[in-house]
Amino acid sequence: MSKLIAESAISPRLRHRLAEIETLVAQDGDGIMVCEAGDLAPPYPRIVGANDEQCRLTGYPLAAMLGQSPRLFQSEDTSPETRAEIRSALANRRKIRTEILNRARDGERYWVDMDIVPVIDPDSGQLFFVSFQRDITRRRRLEEERIEALARAERAMAGRADFIGAVSREISRPLGAILAGLELLERQQPGPEQRPLIAGALRAVRSLGDFVDWLPDIARMDAGASISGAATPLSLDDFLDDIRLQFSGEASRRGLHFEATRSDGLPFAIDIDIPHLRQLVTCLIEQALRETDQGGIALTLEGGDDLLWLSVHDSGAAAPADGLLPDLAERLAATLGAVVETEALESGGSTRRVALPAPGVAATHRRPAVEWRHALRAGAQVEPIAPPPPPAATGGPVARLRVLVASADADERATLARQLQALGARVDIVANGAQALILATSETPYDLVLADFDLPVVSGADFVRGLRTHEEAHGLPRGHVVGMAEQAQGPASDEARTAGMDRVMARPVSLGQLVDLLSGGDDDGAPALPPIDVPGLKARLDLADDLDLAAVLAVFAETLDQLEADLAAAVDVRDADRALDILHVLAGQAKDIEARPLLSALGPCRLAIGNGDWLFATRTLERLATETARLRQAMDAILEAA
Structure with missing residues (x-):
């Protein structure tokens, strides 16, 4: 074996065998060390030979190494798992390659990439182990520096996302109050001079609100939150109902027809990453709303072979190839394993289509239950937005509705109370979850409860759990509880739904959304029970x-x-x-x-x-x-x- 200095325990035939192994395994500059196996208990395995490179690597002269165990080079920083892995290989007389952190004679730590090969002395029949070690300290340190740099970057991005989210929340609260005030002014039948001013201000505030709402999503995705989440069952009918509630009011205010349909033959539910799907659909429809001045918008769900085709059709201008919303839609689609395809329609408008992986979904006719082209044609016949109707009369159907508002934010309570009272509803407001639970369980049942998820004293989740327990114990129907959170999707909203809230809405809640909620009555979230068991x-x-x-x-x-x-x-x-x-x-x-x-x-x-x-x-x-x-x-x- 080249340049190997060894004890006399290594016979000539063993030396020849080691040289053959060196030719097959060793690389230029490897440190080579030969150990007598013994019973592997201290002092075995015992070092009986090494080359100059091994002496240079460890800092020990050959005389200091001979007779010692390789444990000499280990320290408290050496991985216990790696040591156990090596011992198992030695005990089973098998070859192993691993990386290990060792300590040189001067105390400096160094990394080696090491091959250990068992070999039998042809003369004595004794077992020896020969190791070939190459210094990889520089590579490992560069890798550690890279990992640390990535961690610092991730912390910085997460900090930026938190900051942007905080800024977005701070802006959205006063923006919501401005929007609510403008909507109330719009309902008071302003004169012909004030009407276009109010309409223009409403469009500007809503556009700014859309932008503020998207900021946290972009920041979270830049911080690494775009990784696909776990697939959980999603009821397609419930999903479409939520989308209708979210967008039908806004589309109506803009004089647009809005339709959300599914093809016959689709399963009742599919397993999918629900939060990212909701964000993607919201993004696509928001983009369509921005580009559509007249006509309509349709969301369709259709089946392919192990695919769910999700399409948003509109009668607006040609879709731009770049911008905030298209970029965000592409990112969200990527988290779901898909891409956004955009197609210009011959009749005007565009279609944005996403083929989502959905194992088990069979192909359906590429035409939903309600033809979307009919929806767009119907929307095209809608006249420009008419003057707002007068406030609801005190004797109207909404006036009979009772609403409980539970929010820790005094401004939000006041704004929601003004909006609901303008619609003719009777409103009770409370500042914490304990007060909300007392009213919701001791008074005449409310038609609608709007509850902040982050209520003090008793949290929003504990409030709704207490209400559901009370309803079940007294045989009462399930009340309609809508949660309010900074985002309609995410961990907080998922927890709210799990606790028993019927849905979660992103604040600020607009007047149109309140109209939709009140017009739905208290049966929207009622479970469909069989009349007779x-x-x-x-x-x-x-x-x-x-x-x-x-x-x-x-x-x-x-x-x-x-x-x-x-x-x-x-x-x-x-x-x-x-x-x-x-x-x-x-x-x-x-x-x-x-x-x-x-x-x-x-x-x-x-x-x-x-x-x-x-x-x-x-x-x-x-x-x-x-x-x-x-x-x-x-x-x-x-x-x-x-």
Whole structure:
């Protein structure tokens, strides 16, 4: 073996074998060390030979190394995992290549890339290990410096993202107040001279608001937040409902038709990165809104082979190739494993299409349930925005709605109260979650609750959990709770939905969004429960035959119409005792046949009558009528089947 200085323990034939191994494994400048294996317990493996390069690398003369163990070069900084990996290889007499941090004689740390090869002495049959070591200290230090530089850059980018997010929040609050004030002025039928000024100011404020809203998203993506998140189940119908709520009001104010549809044949739900999908769709529709002055916008979902085709069509000007929103859309699409394709339409307008990976989705007809071209043509017939309608009359349907606003921000509470009162709603405002929970669980149920997610005393999440627990314990219908957060998507909004909020809206909440929420009533978030639990009812009544069950239901059906009419008459003349007696009879019979939705609908009516709130009691009769109609349909179906 070249330039190897060794003890006499290395026989000539072993030396020849080592030379052969050196030819196969060693590189120029390698330090070479030969160790007698022994039983691997100290002092073994024992160094019996080394070359000049090994002496230079370690700083030890050969005399100081001979008879020592390679543990001589290790320190407290040497990785325990690497040492265990080497020991396992030696014990199993197998070759290993690894990188290890060692310590030279002068205490300086150095990195080596090391090959260890087992070899048997042909004469004695003893086991030896030969190691070939090359100095990689400079490369490892450069790598560590690069990693540290990247970490510093990531911290700087994250700090910038936090700063931009804070600036965006500080700007959005007063901007929201300005927007709310302008919207209220617009509703007061300004004169012909003031109307264009207010309209221009509204367009400018909304445009600035869009820009401020996008700033944190861009900053987070630059900071590395664009990495795709986990895929979770998404209901396509619920997703489209959320998009309609988010954009239909704004499109209507601009005189545009807005449609969100899906093709037949798509699955009920798909697994996808929901936050990034919502951001992508929002970005594409915002871009379409900016470019469309007349006509309409349509969002369509269609199926491909293991693909979900998401398209946004508009009748506006040609889409620009660059800019803030197109760039952001490209980045968001990339996180979902897709790209944005833009196509100019012959009839005018454009289509932005994204093919999202969706395993298991089969190809559907490339035409949604409502043809989007029809939607755009319908939008093209819409006249320019008409003068705003007068404020809602105190006796109108909105005036009967009760809304609870829970926000820690006094300005936000005042702004929302003015907006809701301008729409004719009755408003209660509170500053913390504890007050909100007291009102929401002790008063007549609210038609809508707007709750800040970051409430003091009791958080928004704990508030809605407490409300849902109260509703379940008392058989009450699920109230409509909308959370308010800085972003409609993200960890906070995901936690809010998990806690029980029906949806989360980014603040500031506009007047149009409030109109959409109030017009939706309190049934938007209600779960679709079956009117009758047939298997449970048969088990409870110990009925094995459907004919016997049909007979029981027929008896109940005979009295249901009369009870409903008697209740309406009692409420009409404000006879509380008579109304409560009828409710008691209805509840008993509904409980007998396991009609849970009807039982839930009776609770609000009972509370309203008990509190003397006859206006709200009248409204609850509509819910009762809906549930009794569904119950009759279920009974008819069971009777026909029997």
